[in-house]
Structure formats: C-alpha cells, structure tokens
Amino acid sequence: MTTDSTAPALPPTVTSRTTPAGLEVLTVANAHGTAEVYLQGAHVTAWTPAGEDPVLWLSSASAFEPGVPVRGGIPICFPWFGARDGHPEAPAHGYARRTVWTLVGAHDDHETTVLRLALAAPADPALADLSGLDALYEVRVGRTLDVALTVTSTRDVPVRFEEAQHTYLRVLDVEATAVHGLEEVAYLDKTAAAGTDPHRTPEGAPLVPSGQVDRVYLGTSGPVQVVDAARTVRVTKSSSQSTVVWSPGAEVAAGMRDMGPGEWREMVCVESANVGEHAVVLEPGRPHTLGSSYEVLPRV
C-alpha cells in the first residue's frame, strides 16, 4: 500500500497490498462479505456477500498491469463510452479505468465499509473539451454493494460527458439467463450492420442473451434483475438514463486476449449509464452522481 503520509488510515475491515506488477489493491472483509478494489480504475474486482457465491465475474485471463483495464468486476467508463467522438485514436471507454485513483477516505459506517477514491481532471491538451471534470467514487460494501460516481466541473461552461458502471455479473450460463426490467424499453443495437438503422422497438419480453448482444437501452432508469438457474441479482440505479447490456458471444470472445476459453458464458454486463443522447451536460457548480446498487435476492 502507499506509504504516502497523506493516505487515510484504514479501518480494521480493510487491508492493502501491492501486486508484483505494482498495482495497489484494497481488500474489504466485514460482517456482510468481502470485496476487492484496485486503485487503478477505482476498479471493484470482487464482491462476495456472506453465504453467497461471488456476484462479480472476473476473467481468468485478465491483465493486471499498469495502464491496462481489468476484464471483469466494475470498470468505470468515463468521460466517454466506447469510441470517443471525433477521436478514433482515443482508448475505448475513457481514461478513468486505466488511471490510478487516489484513496481519500476509508471508514466503517456501522457494518458497511466505505471507500472513497478521487481522480482529478488530467491536464492533457488532447482532452481540452473535457477538462475540469473531477471525479469522486464511493464504494459501500455492506448487505448490498453500492457504487456512486460523482463528477464536479471546475469549468464556467457546461461540459458534456458520458459515463457507465460497466458491471460484469457472474451467471451460470448467459444463454440460460433472463434479464428482466427492459422489456418495454427501446434500444440501440450496436451489432447492427454499418449504415443500417440500429434503433429497435421494445421486445415486450425479458432478454435471454443468445450469441453476441450489445445494446444500449434508451431512456430507462428502472431496476434490472438478472435471473439464472441459481439466483436473482438486482441492479438498482440512480441518475442514469441508459442501460447497456453486453454479452460478447463465442465468436467475439474468441478474439479477446483477456477472456479465458468459454468464459463468456459465465458473465453478462448490465451497465448503469448515461451515454449518447443521454450523455450528461454538466453545469458549473452542479455535481452529478451516477449510482448503482447490487443485491442478491432471496429465492422465492
């Protein structure tokens, strides 16, 4: 862990270590379960509520190296999602998931452990239109896992940005998993052939992913429930107008270096987001917080 004298003291529920590659990791263990958070990307890589199987999926082939995003857990996409408009050379999903955040707070709030990490706006001329966006991320590990990304602008003009909590949920078999809560929501199909209209009308039924699924559901703020043969995981969100669902399918996954053979079946991404037409336009002095809460529901 950092020996920086300004680093906050850790409560007894939190321990820290540095990996051989030099990445700092915080491990939380409290009455309600365990979690792991890398300072790079403020990346929650694991959450296991007491008595449950892990809720977050993590690739066995993920790189854990400086500057390389982890495949799994909860990557933070910020301040753009996917490719950056007008900047094809920019890394996908923004700089937040590749950058080391600073731990600015750690404490126990009754039986919940709270970590706070900060990312100052980078002073990069290539990011001039996105400058002045400071980010604070709060991770609460309790009976539920709650994450909240607060963005504050130091600019005196509105700034448009995109964001997502790109959560990989662990499932037994994605093609035998039902995603509830988006039945009545129109979406953009990112797998649509180039030059064709990607807009799709609501399907009227829960989504059971088959093959490659890459959808941006539009204008939806409601919860999503992911139901597989073993359990139901509910994702509840706040200040989010888009939900992204992604499953790479066999073919795309086979071309990904950081996904183990066949592992694509064991995950589905349900992403609380504000992207595209729902990007945030942040006014000076008006912080914006994107929140997600994850919970395992009791079987009925």
Ligand SMILES: O=P(O)(O)OC[C@H]1O[C@@H](O)[C@H](O)[C@@H](O)[C@@H]1O
């Ligand atoms: O490989 P990355 O950059 O982590 O992105 C994974 C996926 O993330 C999803 O959110 C996108 O909708 C997909 O298009 C993308 O392929």
